[in-house]
Amino acid sequence: MAKADIPATREDCEARDRDDPLAAVRGEFALPDGVIYLDGHSLGPATHAALERVQTTAHEEWARGLIRSWNDAGWFELPRTVGAKLARLIGAGPDEVIVTDSVSVNLFKLATAALPLARGRAIIVEDSEFPTDQYVAEGIASLTGADLLRVSSGEGANALARTGGVLMKSVVNYRTSLVEDIAGAEAIAANAGGVIVWDLSHATGVLDLQLNAHGAKLATGCTYKFLNGGPGAPSFVYARADVAMQMQSPVSGWFGHAEPFAFDASYRPLEGVGRFASGTPGVLSLSALDSALAVFDGISMGDVAAKARALGDLVAARTTALGLESISPLDSFRRGGHVSVRHPEGYAVTQALITRGIIPDFRAPDAIRFGVAPPYVRFVDVWDAMDQLADILATRAWDRPEYMRRSTVT
Amino acid sequence: MAKADIPATREDCEARDRDDPLAAVRGEFALPDGVIYLDGHSLGPATHAALERVQTTAHEEWARGLIRSWNDAGWFELPRTVGAKLARLIGAGPDEVIVTDSVSVNLFKLATAALPLARGRAIIVEDSEFPTDQYVAEGIASLTGADLLRVSSGEGANALARTGGVLMKSVVNYRTSLVEDIAGAEAIAANAGGVIVWDLSHATGVLDLQLNAHGAKLATGCTYKFLNGGPGAPSFVYARADVAMQMQSPVSGWFGHAEPFAFDASYRPLEGVGRFASGTPGVLSLSALDSALAVFDGISMGDVAAKARALGDLVAARTTALGLESISPLDSFRRGGHVSVRHPEGYAVTQALITRGIIPDFRAPDAIRFGVAPPYVRFVDVWDAMDQLADILATRAWDRPEYMRRSTVT
Numbered sequence: 001m002a003k004a005d006i007p008a009t010r011e012d013c014e015a016r017d018r019d020d021p022l023a024a025v026r027g028e029f030a031l032p033d034g035v036i037y038l039d040g041h042s043l044g045p046a047t048h049a050a051l052e053r054v055q056t057t058a059h060e061e062w063a064r065g066l067i068r069s070w071n072d073a074g075w076f077e078l079p080r081t082v083g084a085k086l087a088r089l090i091g092a093g094p095d096e097v098i099v100t101d102s103v104s105v106n107l108f109k110l111a112t113a114a115l116p117l118a119r120g121r122a123i124i125v126e127d128s129e130f131p132t133d134q135y136v137a138e139g140i141a142s143l144t145g146a147d148l149l150r151v152s153s154g155e156g157a158n159a160l161a162r163t164g165g166v167l168m169k170s171v172v173n174y175r176t177s178l179v180e181d182i183a184g185a186e187a188i189a190a191n192a193g194g195v196i197v198w199d200l201s202h203a204t205g206v207l208d209l210q211l212n213a214h215g216a217k218l219a220t221g222c223t224y225k226f227l228n229g230g231p232g233a234p235s236f237v238y239a240r241a242d243v244a245m246q247m248q249s250p251v252s253g254w255f256g257h258a259e260p261f262a263f264d265a266s267y268r269p270l271e272g273v274g275r276f277a278s279g280t281p282g283v284l285s286l287s288a289l290d291s292a293l294a295v296f297d298g299i300s301m302g303d304v305a306a307k308a309r310a311l312g313d314l315v316a317a318r319t320t321a322l323g324l325e326s327i328s329p330l331d332s333f334r335r336g337g338h339v340s341v342r343h344p345e346g347y348a349v350t351q352a353l354i355t356r357g358i359i360p361d362f363r364a365p366d367a368i369r370f371g372v373a374p375p376y377v378r379f380v381d382v383w384d385a386m387d388q389l390a391d392i393l394a395t396r397a398w399d400r401p402e403y404m405r406r407s408t409v410t
Numbered sequence: 411m412a413k414a415d416i417p418a419t420r421e422d423c424e425a426r427d428r429d430d431p432l433a434a435v436r437g438e439f440a441l442p443d444g445v446i447y448l449d450g451h452s453l454g455p456a457t458h459a460a461l462e463r464v465q466t467t468a469h470e471e472w473a474r475g476l477i478r479s480w481n482d483a484g485w486f487e488l489p490r491t492v493g494a495k496l497a498r499l500i501g502a503g504p505d506e507v508i509v510t511d512s513v514s515v516n517l518f519k520l521a522t523a524a525l526p527l528a529r530g531r532a533i534i535v536e537d538s539e540f541p542t543d544q545y546v547a548e549g550i551a552s553l554t555g556a557d558l559l560r561v562s563s564g565e566g567a568n569a570l571a572r573t574g575g576v577l578m579k580s581v582v583n584y585r586t587s588l589v590e591d592i593a594g595a596e597a598i599a600a601n602a603g604g605v606i607v608w609d610l611s612h613a614t615g616v617l618d619l620q621l622n623a624h625g626a627k628l629a630t631g632c633t634y635k636f637l638n639g640g641p642g643a644p645s646f647v648y649a650r651a652d653v654a655m656q657m658q659s660p661v662s663g664w665f666g667h668a669e670p671f672a673f674d675a676s677y678r679p680l681e682g683v684g685r686f687a688s689g690t691p692g693v694l695s696l697s698a699l700d701s702a703l704a705v706f707d708g709i710s711m712g713d714v715a716a717k718a719r720a721l722g723d724l725v726a727a728r729t730t731a732l733g734l735e736s737i738s739p740l741d742s743f744r745r746g747g748h749v750s751v752r753h754p755e756g757y758a759v760t761q762a763l764i765t766r767g768i769i770p771d772f773r774a775p776d777a778i779r780f781g782v783a784p785p786y787v788r789f790v791d792v793w794d795a796m797d798q799l800a801d802i803l804a805t806r807a808w809d810r811p812e813y814m815r816r817s818t819v820t
Binding site: 030032035037039042043045046050051054055057058059061062063064066067068069070075101102103104105108112127131132134135136138139140142143144150222224230231232233234235248249250251252253254255256257260261262263264265266267278279280281282283284285286288354359361363364 | 440442445447449452453455456460461464465467468469471472473474476477478479480485511512513514515518522537541542544545546548549550552553554560632634640641642643644645658659660661662663664665666667670671672673674675676677688689690691692693694695696698764769771773774
């Protein structure tokens, strides 16, 4: 990270925005006026294409087409066709990704199905992991009798080396934004006879992921963050072709059957990752996601990742100048698409920012997370947001009763 | 079933439609012109309210409200608020139903979590059961080591009496429309120490279900059929309050946690049925469903069920007169919201009907299913559809190459 590359003035930011190879993409988003949106790591904004697609799916395909749209509008194919579009963004083959269920359900299916492939019957999860990953690990251990190994942050791969088993691990930590080394961890797993299920929720759409090249076998992730699929948009499953063929999904629903409409008495799984589908797919959400992915057509994930690094460097430099401690790596190559900084009254500071139209988010106990989604966040946006943050801190504008933490967090 | 009640002329049908207590509800549906829709048992049509809600959720709540809508638009509450609306339709308490995941995933969660409650470690499923139920039963047996007992049609409760275990059973059979006696089966289960997981997919929104009164403990079902929630709308889970408290969902995701945003390290399930939630809910689909349920506001499920019986009787009478064999019960109290009749060229007959704007559906090998959803199907609709069917059979209009079965069924 060359410090010289970090804009030092608003004019520098304008210049960077002019030179941005992704500049044109911002126009695809239906961003509200007067808002600087730095929460794409939690819920990505709507694109015009996604909004139009929702309209078309509801009014044309559902209301007019009715049942015929399962065939005529390609509803049946959506889990696979959307999966194929997503595959390019994570360095997977087009037949290695499907869109189905939620991250929680997919973590359950993949980790449970991975147990028989691993030497050692253990589920490993780090204590800094996103809560649902930890809870799902607990549930699998309780159901299957596998040992639950809850290890400290960063110790997952080492534990895998010792005991084998299945490690559930985020590529980008939801709180710190720290990036895990996929290739390094997979090398350890290969030596240990262990299997890693990657959670790409905070990584997809912001890093230049190369799952195949880096040896990743199994992954899931969410599509409503940096992929802008919409609130609660379905999750995806990646399973490397050769690995999928050895696996049996515990949730063997009809959409994972080789011929769901043959109405066979016995389950016969689809070839490859398709076997991790289960029930009837949510067509409205899948359609919105399908169109939202058009943002990434014709742009390079290398450019996306480079801009995320540069925007994150700007957040880091300016918050450091304000005396805020970053809990995110300062080395931009070890950081995902958000930068988290600590403030003892972080909740109130976040509320004060929101009042001024700057939307980051907050994670207890004291982390303000600034998301820098490359397709729509500009350098000037970060600059202006940091100006507001500086003013709020200088004037203690956060110190108002209505900004104080509510008794229940929702 | 008094035969005298069956309309004998189109004028009789018009009179019945005038007297129909549900007549006004039909106006809430956005039905396309020139179509008689008899496939509500597969995909319910859109209501104006649902279409408007999708628009509002996408354009206002998502695009403008962004992350704030999780609180401000009540997104967090949707699984429970929609569940509470649905509870009235199935005779459950408002806190005993949540909307989450798909039927396949919910069958998996409920039946797996029910195993420890049952005497005997077996999963029982009938060979006439909907495929996904059979496949999920297979998957659970394979995962947990429980015995899989696949018994013949109608033998589920008898098997439960012999072996205990967990029976997965549809209240309305997808093919024959035969209604199961919930209270009778629950009495057998109680004696045997067995547990029944009811699949209400083809029953909800068309029968006057009384789950609490009839002793049902656990159920799931789909919302895109007679509840008109939209293509792939999420499923619901019913768990009687006292039963839920004894159960542990195998898929312990963060939305089933007592305080998902406390980010506790350990899983602590919600009180009651809420513990069967798992991942982030699909807001677009849940919102559409929420508004779609307005159809049932202020109408009696007794009236709904009575009209379904009467419409079904009309289908049965006219198809019998055409010499078609019904595989659905002729006793309307033993029949759900569709009537299935056999024809050796059923697929081609169905295609010929669709060409004329009559939309039933077909299930291999030879069943034409006519769905009679009370909120929008009129007596005259059934009459006119049967006239077309009569003409198609009399003229062999189905006997055209383009109506013949395709080599792959989708």
